[in-house]
Amino acid sequence: LETVQEFRVESSNYPAEYGTGSAGQISVVTKSGSNEYHGSLFEYLRNDALDARNIFDGATKSPLRLNQYGGSIGGPIKKDKLFFFAGFSPTIKNTDRFVVYNDAARTTGNYHRKDFNQNAIGKLDAVPFSKLRLTSTWIWNPSYNRGSLPDANGKSSITDPWADLGSYSPSTVISGQADYVATSKLILSFRGGYNFSNN
Numbered sequence: 001l002e003t004v005q006e007f008r009v010e011s012s013n014y015p016a017e018y019g020t021g022s023a024g025q026i027s028v029v030t031k032s033g034s035n036e037y038h039g040s041l042f043e044y045l046r047n048d049a050l051d052a053r054n055i056f057d058g059a060t061k062s063p064l065r066l067n068q069y070g071g072s073i074g075g076p077i078k079k080d081k082l083f084f085f086a087g088f089s090p091t092i093k094n095t096d097r098f099v100v101y102n103d104a105a106r107t108t109g110n111y112h113r114k115d116f117n118q119n120a121i122g123k124l125d126a127v128p129f130s131k132l133r134l135t136s137t138w139i140w141n142p143s144y145n146r147g148s149l150p151d152a153n154g155k156s157s158i159t160d161p162w163a164d165l166g167s168y169s170p171s172t173v174i175s176g177q178a179d180y181v182a183t184s185k186l187i188l189s190f191r192g193g194y195n196f197s198n199n
Contacts, residue, residue: 002040002072003087003121005031017189030137032125033083037075044068063096070119077124085123092116095149102154111150111162117143131181137174144168171197 006029014025046066053061070089077084093115101107119141126134148165150156175193182188 002042002070002089003030003085005029030121030123031072031074031085031087032123032135033074033076033085035076035079035083037073039071039073041071042069064094066091066093068092074123081127083125085121085125087119087121089119090117091119097149097152099150099152099156100154101156101158103158107158109150109158109162111147113145113147113149115143115145117141133179134177136176139173140171142168142170167199169197169199 006027008025008027008029010025010027011023044067046064048061048064051061051064068089068091070087072085072087074085075083095113095115097111097113099109099111101109120139122138124134124136128134144167146166148162150158150160150162173193173195175191177189177191179190180188
């Protein structure tokens, strides 16, 4: 949220830039730098001590530690001509679970899962002259998890390699846009981008 300037949902009468889109258009505009330096820092903490008991966890709560922190900064590289904006916000979530299996021996086990999501953005805005504005944006948000958790009710397979399970999903978006004011009644806009993700 520290990197979002504007969020729009349009359901009818779309501007020409959306072409022949139907049903709905959702737009998220990222922040840009300006002629003054601005920045922010934040932290969000959640853990099991602050949570109510999950009805599916039985009599005890699974230990949970979730931490999201980050910040953003923007400003001029060259006043009135070139501006930058950057933000970074990783999220780390650790969950532990103690399980009593429903087998004859009432086998028990302790399990751990770590989820790590990284979110970074870099943006450059340039105004070479009054009628032309250039923008380029880079967004990087890979995520991974290490370990998995069996069901708290003890019905999962005791032989599954829970500690060895996990995944990694890289993700990158690069985009650019040029807006040229040709006349008082005509604006030419060109945009392009590259989106990569892998599950």
